Amino acid sequence: MTHEAGTTHVAGYAPAAALAPDTMVVPALQARGLNKRYGRVVALDNADFDLMPNEILAVIGDNGAGKSTLIKALTGAVSPDHGEIWLNGEPVAFKSPIEARNLGIETVYQNLALSPALSIADNMFLGREKRREDFFGRMFRTLDKTYMQKMARQKLTELGLLTIQNINQPVETLSGGQRQGVAVARAAAFGSRVVIMDEPTAALGVKESRKVLETILRLKERGLPIVLISHNMPHVFEVADRIHIHRLGKRIAVINPKRHTMSDAVAIMTGAMAPPADEAA
Amino acid sequence: MSDNATGSAAAERGLAEAEPGGVASFDNADRGPIRRLQEILHQYPTSIPFIVLLIGVVIFSFAAPGKFLAPFNFSLILQQVTIIAILGVAQTLIILTAGIDLSVGVIMILASVVMGRTAVVYGVPVEIAFPLGLLAGLACGFVNGLIVTKLRLPPFIVTLGTWSIFGALNVWYSKSETIRQADMQESAPFLQWTGTIFKPYDFFARMGLDLGFLKGWVLNYGSIVMLLVAAVIWYVLNKTAFGRHVYASGDDPDAARLAGINTDRTLIGVYALAGFICAIAAWVLIGRIGGVSPQAGQTANLDSITAVVIGGTSLFGGRGSIVGTLVGALIVGVFRNGLALSGLELLWQDFAVGVLIIVAVTIDQWIRKISS
Numbered sequence: 165m166t167h168e169a170g171t172t173h174v175a176g177y178a179p180a181a182a183l184a185p186d187t188m189v190v191p192a193l194q195a196r197g198l199n200k201r202y203g204r205v206v207a208l209d210n211a212d213f214d215l216m217p218n219e220i221l222a223v224i225g226d227n228g229a230g231k232s233t234l235i236k237a238l239t240g241a242v243s244p245d246h247g248e249i250w251l252n253g254e255p256v257a258f259k260s261p262i263e264a265r266n267l268g269i270e271t272v273y274q275n276l277a278l279s280p281a282l283s284i285a286d287n288m289f290l291g292r293e294k295r296r297e298d299f300f301g302r303m304f305r306t307l308d309k310t311y312m313q314k315m316a317r318q319k320l321t322e323l324g325l326l327t328i329q330n331i332n333q334p335v336e337t338l339s340g341g342q343r344q345g346v347a348v349a350r351a352a353a354f355g356s357r358v359v360i361m362d363e364p365t366a367a368l369g370v371k372e373s374r375k376v377l378e379t380i381l382r383l384k385e386r387g388l389p390i391v392l393i394s395h396n397m398p399h400v401f402e403v404a405d406r407i408h409i410h411r412l413g414k415r416i417a418v419i420n421p422k423r424h425t426m427s428d429a430v431a432i433m434t435g436a437m438a439p440p441a442d443e444a445a
Numbered sequence: 446m447s448d449n450a451t452g453s454a455a456a457e458r459g460l461a462e463a464e465p466g467g468v469a470s471f472d473n474a475d476r477g478p479i480r481r482l483q484e485i486l487h488q489y490p491t492s493i494p495f496i497v498l499l500i501g502v503v504i505f506s507f508a509a510p511g512k513f514l515a516p517f518n519f520s521l522i523l524q525q526v527t528i529i530a531i532l533g534v535a536q537t538l539i540i541l542t543a544g545i546d547l548s549v550g551v552i553m554i555l556a557s558v559v560m561g562r563t564a565v566v567y568g569v570p571v572e573i574a575f576p577l578g579l580l581a582g583l584a585c586g587f588v589n590g591l592i593v594t595k596l597r598l599p600p601f602i603v604t605l606g607t608w609s610i611f612g613a614l615n616v617w618y619s620k621s622e623t624i625r626q627a628d629m630q631e632s633a634p635f636l637q638w639t640g641t642i643f644k645p646y647d648f649f650a651r652m653g654l655d656l657g658f659l660k661g662w663v664l665n666y667g668s669i670v671m672l673l674v675a676a677v678i679w680y681v682l683n684k685t686a687f688g689r690h691v692y693a694s695g696d697d698p699d700a701a702r703l704a705g706i707n708t709d710r711t712l713i714g715v716y717a718l719a720g721f722i723c724a725i726a727a728w729v730l731i732g733r734i735g736g737v738s739p740q741a742g743q744t745a746n747l748d749s750i751t752a753v754v755i756g757g758t759s760l761f762g763g764r765g766s767i768v769g770t771l772v773g774a775l776i777v778g779v780f781r782n783g784l785a786l787s788g789l790e791l792l793w794q795d796f797a798v799g800v801l802i803i804v805a806v807t808i809d810q811w812i813r814k815i816s817s
Contacts, residue, residue, distance in 0.1 A: 261703070261705070262705050265705060273703055275699070275700070276700070277699070277700040277703035277704050278697075278700055279692065279693040279696045279697055279700050279701060279704070279763070280696055280697060280763075281692065281696045281763040281764050282689065282692055282693060282696065282763075286689055287704075290689065290693055290701070290704040290705075290706065291690075291701075291704040291705030291706045292705065293686035293689060295686070304680070304684075304685075305685045305686065305687075306684050306685065307684055307685060307686060307689075309684075337487075
């Protein structure tokens, strides 16, 4: 394991640039002291977060632990009451998911955010269509469909997902796993810094889950850090480099899946076991 | 690179294994000819209205031999459906966003009153009166869009309300007075231009082309305007980002928002554009009746929805096409005309249109099931 860095700076609200020198590596995405209250409910209570470059970080936590609020804060869907976020060492404050996206943070939502009746190519470029460079593009805003279809096919091929014959077939004619593949390929195509995946295997069968896990590993090979939110412990332990355990609105531990068992993770998550001292965050 | 290649090869193998297993065997179970038909129709939804139109033409050429198939009769049908087809284009935009616009008819009337009355009664030059009418249509649509997005009310309720409001404004501005053809001819002949008749055969003959099959056809400029409007909106829907956003907003608004589409702006754009198209329909309406009547077009709302639905556009949004709507309008025209020529009473025309609507929506529901 090369990612012990995340566990070393124990508490602290220091920006990445001011981290202890022994960490060396600047986290891809980092947060300190995030707070978010909804009325009397505390969703985030001084939550910290560290995603190192080129790692798969799993985020687990019981229902209501605040992990979805954490993810929303990191992707700009929720603005925290307090706390700071750094992207590659630069402080950021997202006002909307679009802003986070423009800075290279792509999210694959649980409901996939795909438009069923539109084609694969249309979906991959939805909201960031490319116009033609020529006169028609400038005068009549004509879309460059050839380019978008070529890129869509290329991205799917890169991820080994091109068992889809027709890039113009509507997404609703695809299987659940193929749809997931399109959503992941879209995130991979545009996510230059971080890809966040919310329960990517929750709705899938065994074989399709396998394919999605393979895709996640392939994304990592291409150098993208990935946040994986999942309830599925076997999947988490199979692909994650580190596991961020969220409990009662904060990060309670970051564990190494090689040194802990699934039951340890569940016990820490539910409070049945104290977080390991060396790895408490 | 090599890693990638072996990886994807492995992945393909993985899927190849998956195919003969669970997924494919499930498909085999119900892959009969009916399922195949469903898939084809799902892929080419516009083929249904074309087939219905063809069936209609074949039936009526037997039921009313000689009369129905005459070029003059087809020209008549085309002239009759022009206004509904233009309103249908506007309605298609709205219905693609899973909305409905009950005010298209009254926007058209209001715009025609603004154009005609401003020019003829108040003596404003038609160069100003005509754009003013277009602007009135645009404004009405814009108001619809604002209320739908900002107050978050269902489009049905919003346009039911504005139908009444625009109707009242229409009575107020028009004072319920009609403008006679002769007066219009005198002070604003431009507004009647869309009613001008031309014969395609003569047109091409003047250019030295002897196109025999065009003999007997009588078109008006309104039909050309209709085709232009349809072509422009077809282009917008299929070739621009805005068009893709219209489909996405109607298909699954949450997904569209997550993909970064400003669905409110898209919706306001759609309603405003629809209002503008209604104002163009107003121009064609003036051409057709020669003057302005504040009482015209009472059934235009429902007729436009009928054309859209029969044309295969889904009332649930995200699916449909402009071509379908044009064919849908033609189907209504052909059935009404054909039934009349076959000697049946008017009530049977309404009966047939009603059946067509129900059949069209049933087929749409059935096709949509493929995705679940």
